[in-house]
Amino acid sequence: MSTETAHVDRFVLNGLPPAEQWPEITLSEPLFLYPSRLNAAAVLLDGAIAQGWGQRPCMGLGDDMWTYADVYHCANRIAAVLVEDYEIVPGNRVLLRGANAPWMVAAWFAVLKAGAVAVTTMPLLRAQELAQVCAKCDPSVGLCAQGLEAELQEVTDGPIAIWGPAGDLAAAAATKSAEFTAIDTAATDPALLACTSGTTGVPKVAAHFHRDLLVIADAFAPLLKALPDDVFVGSPPLAFTFGLGGEVVFPMRVGACTWFCEEPGPAALANLIAERRATVCFSSPTAYRAMLALEPRPDLSSLRRAVSAGEWLPRATFEQVQAELGLRLIDGIGSTELLHIFISASDDDIRPGATGKPLPGWEAAIFDKDCNPVPPGEPGRLAVKGPIGCRYLNDARQSTYVQNGWNFTGDVYTCDADGYFWYQARADDMIVSSGYNIAAPEVEEALLSHGAVAEAGVIGTPDTERGMVVHAFVHLCDPSAATEALAGELQDHTKATIAPYKYPRRITFCAEPLPKTPTGKLQRRALAKLTELTELAELAELAGA
Structure with missing residues (x-):
């Protein structure tokens, strides 16, 4: 079959890095024997209808559940609006802005069916950040949830169609046919531009193909073991590729359904699990810890699979979830550049504390640092390659992420003799103090193993004698218990748990939960500012040791 692109607008194709800067792509697994021409929306959505799943529940929000047929017909109508009213042609970019909801999913499928490229943005992005996305991706039109359009209107003169009670998209879609033939795209035609969730600088934008959206589901399927009757829930926004996979692509690949949270936060997620008897959850370690700490705790007994990614999973969190819920958290590492999880383990293959093995x-x-392999057990830079690779859009940083055919994720790992990978730190989270390399997550795990600690974040702060010292920011289960004596107790606890030189010489108690990104990750870069935000902004610095 032909592999010729369907893209009339070659903006994305022309913005991809030159071939010599691409990582090695391998599709030798039988799982990945896809045809050379496919449209991911046609496979996931039209394919569901062809299999007779039309009346199965698909996406729910609040008391409103859409069947697969509902999503299919709505996506087709929106695709017709894009093509007929906005003259979208294959390869145009369409920006999506909205919270997790059936309308958001239908709009995303519509973009893909029209052969356009979806640019899904976080609802919390502000005008300045949206301006950067628009500058990088040059969208032809925006599809936006009612109430979120103001800041998008500030940064673009292009058309914006709004869904919601007072929006114009539903009215326009109602005039269109419920049938729309998906554009015959090549498997390697770009379908998605995913923006990294970095907190500073110009965002990096990774291009992913129609084929890639199937790869992530099929590679993770042997571990997830999803069933058609599963009920999925999750906390990540759909603009975060962890959420897109776990809450849309994975359930739809098997005919399952998803309930979206109406409100953000672990409490809302826990209540949703209890109310809808959810069986599969995608969230972060921070959220799992917070759900366990709720008083009273909603009934979470319906869960049979729970996936943790987005940030490092402390062993203490794994053991707490197993002890209290009987679940072995499926840990995983993924990246925006590689779309979803690429190292993980489940069930009896899990080694607590290890991320797992390659999928x-x-x-x-x-x-x-010189791209030489290191022996088992020694820390170094994690590199991966496989069926998906990093392809930044018009970005010189491609040559940093991809070297010698490998994707370098920016994480420091070790690999043991059995092939299990053990997280140490993000490369920029290593603290060098008096010549010692100290991984911030290791100190955080030690602190979290103390019963008084609800959250812990660790960074290095300047010190005239040691260059840097380990500085811990701690949110207690009972913030009123913060004292200098407890700071000393936590320092002693850390010394007894890991090598004494790694203990936090400075501790700041924080009355409020630690700052996080919209995707739920700890914002270590924001920790230094917490001394200005808490009544307990007093540093407990001990001499000696």
Whole structure:
């Protein structure tokens, strides 16, 4: 079959890095034997209808549940609006802005069916951040949830169609046919531009193909073991590729359904699990800890699979979830650049504290700074390659992420003799103090193993004698218990748990939960500002040791 692109607008194709800067792509697994021409929306959505799943529940929000047929017909109508009213042609970019909801999913499928490229943005992005996305991706039109359009209107002169009670998109869609033939795209035609969730600088934008959206589901399927009757829930926004996979692509690949949270936060997620008897959850370690700490705690007994990603999973969190819920958290590491999880383990293959092994079709290795392999057990830079690779859009940083055919994720890992990968730190989270390399997550895990600690974040702060010292920011289960004596107790606890030189010489108690990104990750770069935000902004710095 032909592999010729369907894109009339070649903006994305022309913005991809030159071929010599691409990582090695391997599709040798039988799981990945896809045809050379496919449209991911047609496979996931039209395919569901063809299999007779039309009346199965698909996406729910509040008391409103859409069947697969509902999503299919709405997506088709929106696709017709894009093509007939906005003259979208294959390869145009369409910006999506909205919270997790059936309308958002239908709009995303509509973009893909029209052969356009989806640019899904976080609802919390402000005008300045949206302006950067628009500058990088040059969208032809925006599809936006009612109430979120003001800041988008500030940064674009292009048309914006709004869904919601007073929006114009539903009215326009109602005039269109419920049938729309998906554009015959090549498997390697770009379908998605995913923006990294970095907190500073110009965002990096990774291009992903129609084929890639199937790869992530099929590679993770042997671990997830999803069933058609599963009920999925999750906390990540759909603009975060962890959420897109776990809450849309994975359930729809097997005919399952998803309930979206109406409100953000672990309490809302826990209540949704209890109310809808959810069986599969995608969230962050921070959220799982917070759900367990709720008083009273909603009934979470319906869960049979729980996936943790987006940030490092402390062993203490894994053991707490197992002890209290009987679940072995499926840990995983993924990245926006590689779309979803590429190293993980489930069930009896889990080694608590380890991330796991490469998924089917993936390879992983540990290298030093000069790209030389390191022996088992020694820390180094994690590199992976497989069926998906990093392809930044018009970005010189491509040559940093991709080296010698490998994707370098920016994480420091070790690999043991059995091939299990163990997280150490983000490369920029290593603290060098008096010549010692100290991984911030290791100190955080030690602190979290103390019963008084609800959250812990660790950074390095300047010190005239040691260059840097370990500085811990701690949110207690009972913030009123913060004292200098407790700070000393936490320091002693850390010394007894890990090598004494790694203990936090400075501790700041925080009355409020620690700052996080919209995707739920701890914002270590924001920790230094917490001394200005808490009544207990007093540093407990001990001499000696």
